[in-house]
Amino acid sequence: MLKVLVWNEFRHEKEMENVREIYPEGIHKAIADFLSCEDIQVKTADLSKEECGLTKEALEQTDVLIWWGHAYHHEVPDEIAARVRDAVLEGMGAIFLHSAHHSKPFKLLMGTSCNLSWREDGDKERIWICKPSHPIVQGVGRYLELPHEETYAEPFDIPEPDQTIMIGSYEGSEVFRSGCCFYRGNGKIFYFQPGHETFPTFYEPAVQTIIRNAVYWAAPTYRRKLECPHIEKIQENSI
Amino acid sequence: MLKVLVWNEFRHEKEMENVREIYPEGIHKAIADFLSCEDIQVKTADLSKEECGLTKEALEQTDVLIWWGHAYHHEVPDEIAARVRDAVLEGMGAIFLHSAHHSKPFKLLMGTSCNLSWREDGDKERIWICKPSHPIVQGVGRYLELPHEETYAEPFDIPEPDQTIMIGSYEGSEVFRSGCCFYRGNGKIFYFQPGHETFPTFYEPAVQTIIRNAVYWAAPTYRRKLECPHIEKIQENSI
């Protein structure tokens, strides 16, 4: 049984009528709904909770953390962002969705600005599969299509991904590395670009398939802090 | 003074009126023309020459080899393809243009099929810069635009590039990793997607800028065969 924690700012849904109509109980709830199954137990947390719902205990009991955030990244305290980073380095999987490219934990893990170019014209997007054998894109076909998405465009200031598995394009011809895998410490990280709050992206079957696949891919097989131990010289006769 | 050898199949230009009109003296000549300058000495070679013009001596005197080929890859003898690969591994730079993705030397260096999806509808292409600080894309801006190009689309079966510096998109929304850098042995390799024979791509200033930049980037600072030497155990008192 995989334990997933879906974290969401959960502000736009409360403040903006057009977002609430799409996600009346929040983006986290929509994600939890399609993920929950016999094999996956899903919990949720958001900014309004104490310690953002990201206590040490909550993270220890999480195999894969899914993160959606947009306009309130700065309200996540630095120490909680560092705690999330440390949990990933110990082995917890992490999936960062859409504007979580600017979330504190993602930026800490990448070490770069994670800046990109953007516009909000509701373009149709096609996301093309570059690595058809990667476990995250199984069941998707050559591409997935989203009737409307916010446009995210290169240059995307990230380290060269360990694997670039999807590239999106928009009506305006912009391109973006929409699906990227990173290994950091003992953890696996997946960045996935779709998911603007004003479009029903998380109801798209192909998006759901990819996020579900990514949960299995990111699940830890090993979880331990990489320490900085003082070691002893191996004595030859100890062999 | 950098020594560049531009290799071209030089068949379409002879056999097809519409190609000859664009490149009356051959694609290699068009490339040689814009590259030649005080700092760069350019020679050319093609399939019709003895040993394809790729003798051991010719390669030894080449700093950077530029390769255009399309329909007659199979006419390059295996041993000459292997000789080119070996020269790259020793340190010669190599730039593979457009359909040279299926040339024997490129496939040998990649180790993969280098297959891709394609269609020939003369779409407009925009090639977006992912790494604005990379020396190859200096002077280009956010993107370059080609009024008509053959469409090359993902999945492109190459090893994960050491650096992905450009991604192209087409009117049909397809995407392609149009500018990729690889380090192999002591050599540097740049694959650049534009350059279909029926379009005047090599007269585009931005394409010329990129190829010229790539010549400087790929130039060897070191050229030596990586051998497989038997070594002696270092004696402690030899230190």
Next chain:
Amino acid sequence: MLKVLVWNEFRHEKEMENVREIYPEGIHKAIADFLSCEDIQVKTADLSKEECGLTKEALEQTDVLIWWGHAYHHEVPDEIAARVRDAVLEGMGAIFLHSAHHSKPFKLLMGTSCNLSWREDGDKERIWICKPSHPIVQGVGRYLELPHEETYAEPFDIPEPDQTIMIGSYEGSEVFRSGCCFYRGNGKIFYFQPGHETFPTFYEPAVQTIIRNAVYWAAPTYRRKLECPHIEKIQENSI
């Protein structure tokens, strides 16, 4: 049930008394013995078989190919080496052991000379784990120790590995990237340095653990030739 094919030159064991004493039925048989279990079905093949035992059918029925070769690489016909490469690109896993760094299929897949420095003084080797969370090194500890091994030393002329998971050192202080993972096409490749024919390396429990782990790691979840299809432009109204 994973299907493994262990390929061995199987010459040293016939020609050299000191090798035969260690591996009386061949290195392939020693590997098959420790791998065989309820989950893994093992077959073997060698140079003496028709088509080296590497027929199209044999490869199609293989999930993971393990390769040991040393002095007779050249006796494997080029077309069979290319067939093995193609099977890997389609998704078959491949584990190359010790002197298989110079086998034709490995060199074809890497695209480089795969040269290295070497000496044969029977040094003790310690192989240190760089990525303790990688599935291939589970159950091994900080390092494994081999009382005697042939020394393989840097520079090792390979493309930058997708993951460097082990580095070996020898009594003479040389170092070598002893465990390297590569993704090529749809296939996974693991190179593992130990296994000189005159030492009983394949009876070492830690070596067996690593090879067994690597079989599971390299097993394909997907197997399909990456073609080079002509595609049609997606019509907007087809969406």
Next chain:
Amino acid sequence: MLKVLVWNEFRHEKEMENVREIYPEGIHKAIADFLSCEDIQVKTADLSKEECGLTKEALEQTDVLIWWGHAYHHEVPDEIAARVRDAVLEGMGAIFLHSAHHSKPFKLLMGTSCNLSWREDGDKERIWICKPSHPIVQGVGRYLELPHEETYAEPFDIPEPDQTIMIGSYEGSEVFRSGCCFYRGNGKIFYFQPGHETFPTFYEPAVQTIIRNAVYWAAPTYRRKLECPHIEKIQENSI
């Protein structure tokens, strides 16, 4: 003229007799001395200076920053560490020496713990060259030897380097990725392991050669903040 800023904690030299004997004016001064030449202008800074000598202006006038720190990483304020990181992302080169693996700017740029195993027995170290054609190792030979160094051992918790160019080994057989290159944002980063304060490592000619080479390698050709701009859809008739 390249502008280098050498930053040093400059505490051990003041507090410990045995360090002061080796570096009477500080490690930074020893590095400045061998780097200074017609092509390279060197300045120094340390913890005792206002803002650690790392004001915005100082960084803007620096092409390559060299960093040595050990026991007082925590005294560098977070905002200054972030300022250094940002300067690197904009294009400033950075060379982190020895125990700077735990400096705040290096950890911020890597995103990982940068932990490693260590012991302080004054072992002899040999550092082996893995990429003999890399500009940083020109003039060094097969390896460099240090009579005494602190032992740094794998696992080293860093992202997979863009290029692993040196691996060190010690009398105790431990190994370490001693020379690693990373590209982050518009900047180039080199981590180099030697340089413990109680040994005269920075007087070794080969160490000096490598650091000098690294200055040239890391020098920016481009320096600009990668922003996160709102963009406009390209109008077709604007082409």
